[in-house]
Structure formats: C-alpha cells, structure tokens
Amino acid sequence: MSVLDVYADNNPGTAIIHLTDPARIAGELAAIGVRFERWDSPVVPPRDAPEAEVLAAYRPYLDQLMGETGAGSADVLRVGPDTEGWAQARRKFLSEHVHSEDEVRFFVHGQGNFILHVNDRVYNVCCTARDLISVPAGTPHWFDGGTTPDFVTLRIFTNTDGWIAQYTGSDIAASFSPEA
Template sequence: MSSLALYRDDAPGLPLERTTDPARIAQVLRTIGVRFERWDSPVTPARDAPADDVLAAYRPYLDQLMGETGAGSADVISLHGAGEEWPATRRKFLCEHVHDEDEIRFFVHGQGDFVLHADGRVFNVRCTAGDLISVPAGVPHWFDGGAVPDFVALRVFTNRDGWIAHYTGDDIATRFAAPDDEGCKIAV
C-alpha cells in the first residue's frame, strides 16, 4: 500500500503526518512540486516479463507522459533479491542527491521508498505497484529499495545517458535510515 510519512528534518522519530490516502499523498507532495498519481492499467505484465513486454503494456501512458515532460527514453529496472551488486548499489541510492532532470518512476510490481528533503521537511513516500512519482530536478532525495529488493519499475529519462546523480554531501539520509540499511557509504 502506498504511504507517506512526513517529518521535520531535525526530528526523524516524530512524524508530523502519516497517510495511505493517494489523494492526500499527491496533495502534500504538490507543495514541493512532486507529481504523484496512481495509474490503472487494464494489463499488468508478469513480474518476470521481458522489458519490451513491460514497455509495450504501458506504452499509451508512456507516450502521454513523455510528451508532457519532453522525456526522450524509457527503460525497465527489475530487481528481485539481493545479488552481489545490490549492497553497493543500494548504498549509492541511499545517499542524498539531486538530478539535472526530473526523476520519473512508475512501479509495475513491488515497492520502494523515495525520501525527499525539502523546505525543512522529509517526505518518505512508499511507492507500490501502480504508483507514478516524478521528483523535479534539483529536489534533494534518496531511494531505498530495501535490503532485499523486489520491484519492477519504469524509468523515464530526458537525458539519454540515464541516471546521473549529484551528491549533496548532507548526512540527513543517515539520520532517517531504515533499521536494516548500512547508510550512505560512498565518497561525495
């Protein structure tokens, strides 16, 4: 189930608000320019479907979204289980960073947490199957797919080079770390 937990950035243990209502999640996130919505697709590809099948199933949505955002490419990221590379990749995602373009994700299966840091607050958004989130360029955030990731997501890019992060060097992600993570462990 999708959820939002909102905190002051100096009080990780005291949520200001918690909600599982998608309309409320979208309303709160709009205050910092983040787009959140639910997509209802008549077809949901299998969890292990080839990337081309996943892209084809969501093509009408992608065409509209890419037209709205000026995005140039889309791909599929599919992670099931903590392979050898996952701990290092997870630590990279767990460091607060920004992008020069919007970070757009649609969750086909599974879940992951986008944690946004803006206006003195931290917005922990649990995205689940059917959720679209678009984090505007320049909004500090991090992502946690969990110690054992299990998700399939569409990624939409304007820059054809794909995911390029600029790390902020702020240790806030460590203060808001999940109990099972090792935190941000890359040189920024």
C-alpha cells in the first residue's frame, strides 16, 4: 500500500499528515511539484522477467511519459537482499542529494521510500508496485530501499549517463532514516 507521511523537518517523530489514498497522495505531492500516479497495466511481468520483457510490458506508458518529459532512455533496476554492493549503494542513496534532471521511477514489484525535503517539510513517500514518482530536478531528497531490499523499478532518464547526484552536505536524512 502506498503511504505518504509528512513531517516538520525539525520533528522526525511526529507525522503531521498521514495518507494512504493514492489520489490524496498525488494531490499533496502535486502541491510541491512532485508527480505521483498509479499505472494499471493489463500485464505485470514476473519479478525475474528479462529487462526487454519488463520494458515491453510498460512500453505504452513509457512512450507517453518519455514524450511528455523528453526522456531519452529507460532501464530496469532489480535489487534484492542478495544484491552485491547494496549496503554501499544504500549509504549513497541515503544521503540528501539533488539531480539536474527529474528522477523518475516506476515500481514494478516491491517497494521503496523516496524522502523529499521541501519548504521545511519532509515528505516520506512509500512507493509500492504500480506507483510512479517523478521528483523534479533540484528537489532535495534521498531514497531508502531498506536493509533487506526487494524491488524492481523502471528508471527513466533524460541524461543517457543515468543517475548523477549532487550531494547537499546536509545530515537531515540521518534523522529520518531509522535503519541508516
């Protein structure tokens, strides 16, 4: 189930907003420029499907999204509890950063949390299967896939070099990531 919890950035212990309805989550996030939606695909590929099969299953959505955003490529990211290098990658993702392009992810299987820091608020978005999130360029955020991750996502890029982060140097993520 998709969940949005919003906190004052100086009070990680108490959510001031808690939402589970995807339409309400989308509305709350739209107010800060973040796109959130659910895709209802008639075909959901198996968790271990080849990348080409996963991309083909979502091609109509990808073509429309890439046309809207000018994105140039998409790929599939699979992370599980046995993914080599996950602990090191997770530390990198848990540091607040920004990108020069929108960070667009669609969850095919599993879940992960995008945590955004906007206007003295922290927006913790638990994305689950069928959720699309697009974090605008320049928006401070971090990602938590957990200590035992299990997710498959589509990643959509404008820059064909892929994921490039500029770290903010803030330590706020440590206050909002209990398992860091």
